[in-house]
Amino acid sequence: MVIVYLALGGKWIFPGSLIITLLYMFVPMFVTVVIHRLYREPWTKLGISWQLNWWFLVAWLLPPISAIAALGISLLFPDVEYTAEMPKLFEQLKSLVPPAELKQIQNEVAAAPMTFIVVGILQGLMAGLSVNAIAAFGEELGWRGFLQKELNGIGFWKASVLIGIIWGIWHAPIILQGHNYPQHPVIGVFMMTLFTVLLSPIYSYIRIKAKSVVAAAILHGTMNGTAGLSTLVIQGGNDLTVGLTGLAGFITLVVIIIGLVVYDYFKAQEPILHR
Numbered sequence: 001m002v003i004v005y006l007a008l009g010g011k012w013i014f015p016g017s018l019i020i021t022l023l024y025m026f027v028p029m030f031v032t033v034v035i036h037r038l039y040r041e042p043w044t045k046l047g048i049s050w051q052l053n054w055w056f057l058v059a060w061l062l063p064p065i066s067a068i069a070a071l072g073i074s075l076l077f078p079d080v081e082y083t084a085e086m087p088k089l090f091e092q093l094k095s096l097v098p099p100a101e102l103k104q105i106q107n108e109v110a111a112a113p114m115t116f117i118v119v120g121i122l123q124g125l126m127a128g129l130s131v132n133a134i135a136a137f138g139e140e141l142g143w144r145g146f147l148q149k150e151l152n153g154i155g156f157w158k159a160s161v162l163i164g165i166i167w168g169i170w171h172a173p174i175i176l177q178g179h180n181y182p183q184h185p186v187i188g189v190f191m192m193t194l195f196t197v198l199l200s201p202i203y204s205y206i207r208i209k210a211k212s213v214v215a216a217a218i219l220h221g222t223m224n225g226t227a228g229l230s231t232l233v234i235q236g237g238n239d240l241t242v243g244l245t246g247l248a249g250f251i252t253l254v255v256i257i258i259g260l261v262v263y264d265y266f267k268a269q270e271p272i273l274h275r
Contacts, residue, residue, distance in 0.1 A: 068229060090106055143166075
């Protein structure tokens with residue numbers, strides 16, 4: 001898809017890049033549907049369930065908590081500092097908003113940065129239950145639906161790492177165009193793969209506990225909607241160090257994994273990490 005788009009003269013800028021990225025997210029679902037049609041397996045095996053439980057709430061609230069934690073860790077780095085001017089956000093908006101309107105928005109944000117952050121959290125949470133969840137379901141039916149079912153026999157940790165590697169490499173074509181790591185697109189492929197390897201056991205654990213791939217889609221969609229909060233009010237650092245997809249985010253995800261391990265071994269009524 002990416003090669004054809006670029007070969008036809010497409011530029012990796014808004015809105016073309018957004019359209020391709022959205023279509024890209026539905027490829028795992030398309031492949032899963034084709035495979036299940038060929039083998040005539042019941043759809044229930046993919047974990048498509050709308051029966052709500054507390055893990056759906058965890059899936060919904062964990063992303064903004066993770067983003068804020070990554071923001072806090074980023075601020076501990078020596079070359080990073082807080083700024084209410086939100087330079088990273090307005091750098092992205094330059095190509096989307098007229099200069100006069102952009103200046104007005106900057107003044108409003110500088111006057112009440114916390115209000116803007118709260119609104120951003122609420123918007124991310126709402127998107128995570130709606131449009132983002134739909135797009136994320138396109139991926140999750142493949143990763144936490146089909147692949148997790150197929151790899152269940154090799155154990156939780158091995159399956160999570162393998163899915164994470166596949167998931168990360170699958171991102172390579174758009175990462176090389178500057179997605180997530182615009183300053184380091186080549187190294188970004190490795191970073192993105194490490195990021196998805198760290199995300200994978202968290203997503204898999206919540207998918208198993210929620211007994212639904214829909215919960216994984218909510219987690220994924222909300223994370224996509226709130227990840228930008230992790231770099232919103234900072235300056236300094238680069239795309240390899242700050243934010244949820246940088247070193248600060250990796251530290252955050254390791255802490256979350258440790259938390260899940262502790263919970264599973266000492267609190268969970270049905271532990272699953274020994275699989």
